[in-house]
Amino acid sequence: MKRKWLSGPYVLWMVLFTLIPLGVVLYFALTDAATGKFTLSNLAKIADYWPIFLRSIWLSIIATLICLLIGYPVAYFIAHCKPTTQRLLQMMIMLPMCISFLLRTLAWVALLDDTGIINNFLTSIGLSPLPLIRNNGAVILGMVYNYLPYMILPLFTVLMKIDPRLIEAAEDLGCNSRQVFSRVILPLSVPGIVSGITMVFVPAVSTFYISQKLGSPGTILIGDVIESQFKAAYNPNFGAALSLVLMVLIFVCVGVMNRFTNDDEESMVTL
């Protein structure tokens, strides 16, 4: 097969610009900040941060599942529109993402604050204000809002091209609509689901800023800690060690997830 050489330039590119920087990260993670000598102390220190790792993973799993639950019906709906509408809706899904992430998050803060837009509205009609911000729910909301498009688009792409004749055939063979969904549509959309989950979960775990703005002082995520190692305490070595461990964890998570798909069908993302 000569076709696999088509990915040659890509592989070269990625080796140059991700593997080599990854080597830099590895080097940092295994050296001491002051002396530059080999050490494992950076990795040993990570034990203190397990709770944060776990919380980050937990919150991103929840956010990913919510994205899937919200994203699937939307993608399904778009996939059954007219082609022109489809194209428009597809772009409309991505459009809000063109606006700076920082500003969108700030807009959410303005909405959810105790004296923000929603609560001002509630108090003006005589209701008591709700605790909308500075809890885990708000962080998950931020993640879902920010990564939902990354779930919808791959789902839509896959759902759109499911051959309607397959569905007709299933119906003719006596499936009710639920069976059609679970036996035909869902299995056929698995590649899209896997892509979507990867694209939501992976960046969500290492996200930062969302938790700083929408979370409470206690809800910082691992992304924030890594960020602070490079910024507040100039300790890139420890930051590198943290991100290395994070990467391993994510690869394990993604790997577990992919076990779902690669029984006999084609798997999309494998380890």
Next chain:
Amino acid sequence: MKRLLSLLLIAILLVNALPAAVFAAEETVTINIYNWGQYISDGTDDCIDVISEFEAAYPNIKVNYMTFDSNESMYTKLKAGGSTFDIIIPSDYMVQKLIEEDMLEQLDFSNIPNFEYIDDSFKNLAYDPENLYSVPYTWGCVGVIYNTKYVDPEDIGSWDLLWNAKYAGKILMFDNPRDAFAIAEAKLGYSINTEDSTLLTLAANELRAQKPLVQAYVMDQIFDKMERGEAWIAPYYAGDYLLMVEENPDLAFYFPEEGFNRFVDAICVPKGAEHKDAAEAFINFLLDPEICAQNLEYLGYSAPSSAAKELMDPELADNPIAYPDEETLANGSFFSALSQRGTQEMDSLWTMVKTADTATTVYLIMTIAAIALVVFLWIFFKVRKRKRKARRCAKWKTA
């Protein structure tokens, strides 16, 4: 569609390339300035546009302006290399760190005659004892901003207000370890530059005790939150208080009696600067009393030059918060650079403060449960699939 895009692209490239081409014809130099975000008067609200004024005054120098969000990210950027800057404007302790690491150029003060306008009290400061590397840009103090509508006047006066349980959930705190620790250290009566492990730990405990009362650890959001009354009490820079009080007259400010942090942001030329002379011309321009006065009037921070102060709006120049008297100032102290070890110890304590008391076990159980569920589902599906396959095979065989 593709053709449209490429046309658009060419148009944009042309528009961008043209001015550069025109300038290249004359012999101009470009200086790269690296400053805090929104830390120079840029023409908003009819204020002076310092950079275009400079370019008009020195037609053969072009300014390339870039911004950073914290001393440390600027440091990371300088350390990583690959770019050259002619002017940077870090804070006092970062200037000291950069001097210690030999990352700054000595200035040629004969190119900066306007240095004479700088007050003597701002020359030879501890971060640059012989004043070889830096020129002060602004200075200010950290104090407590509070909302007079909600805060009892009896409670004010010291840092204790930030630990007052009466105002739980309405208190804001700095979102960076250096400033947060300085407050706890000042409250406890330690030096704000201490590196003593036990003292740092005690300060961290103090911050931990404060945490349940804190609404959020923030920086720029202090403006919105205080102006709107979302929070009632916050430590921040005096100059910024003056901007906030314009929006919400209920806000008031005081200098805590235990002592507080005083800062100076200074202009320096980093090693590797390509146009040091042009950079010094720019520094000189910034120190011009007229320019300095207008620039700092916009920024709200205090001017290190009496000559500039005289040209300012007297309401600002005589403001005891922007320019407190000697007695108050004596209570303030500057940051000095901490050692690598001290910084890291402070940061790990800070991370502990921020992550303390979270329900670790709950998350542990939840995560394990989630993983168990995933594994269970996987096995379930696999078994079902195998069964189905077996059934199909059986059917096929019988057929």
Next chain:
Amino acid sequence: MRRTNRIFTILVFIFLYIPMIVLAVASFNKGKDIAVFQGFTLNQYKELFRDDNLLRLLGNSVIIAVLSMTIATVLGTVAAVGIHSMRGKLRSAVMGLTNIPMTNPDIVTGVSLALLFAFVGVLLRINAVLGFWTLLIAHITFSLPYVILNVMPKLAQMDPNLTEAALDLGCTPVQAFFKVVLHEIMPGIVSGALMAFTMSLDDFVISYFVTGSGFVTLPVEIYSYTKKPIQPKVYAMFTLMFVAILLLMVTMNLLQARDNSRRKKLRKREAYR
């Protein structure tokens, strides 16, 4: 069923667009606070057009976004076709490689790329190596996985017999790719390109570290506003940007729709003859 679905979709779109509405309203606000509307004014827009710096940065952002989208889409699509034909360990390795840039927190990617570029700069004796090109490389690098992850499901879905049929009918492999495969996977490519575009337009942390003094993008500037609150003219700029992209999209769609219907008519006419 379809009706509830329609309502649900509308609700999700509202959810996605709420912050845009908040920003748009804030851009007409007299006060500086984003959450409290104090009266209508167009002042922010006037301020915006006086600020050459912001507009220049916006231009830079658009250039980088368009270029990196184009390159990443082409490179990524070709690579996806290649990966699709791989099997076993090799495929796993390449897909693992694809996951790395998504897994790494932005700041780690940013700093490590900056160190790499600086090192190359020292080797090649380029003094200020960071700038337009390094920014472009970094943006392509982090957009590539998104393109690939969008194109791969479409390839998996495609009937492999289609290519073979094309080959049997006398197409060269290249022709078969352009006439058959490309057409089949187009929706995936479009999704991937859209994502690459927005990712690039929105990135700030990586850009901060890989950009030099000469070429900065808009989000980098906005990210540095930590000491002072964001000026409302920034809201005005993003509102305008939002409207501009929306208009561009709608026109493109209308043009394409007209094109399609014209083509259909032509085809009908030909059929008559």
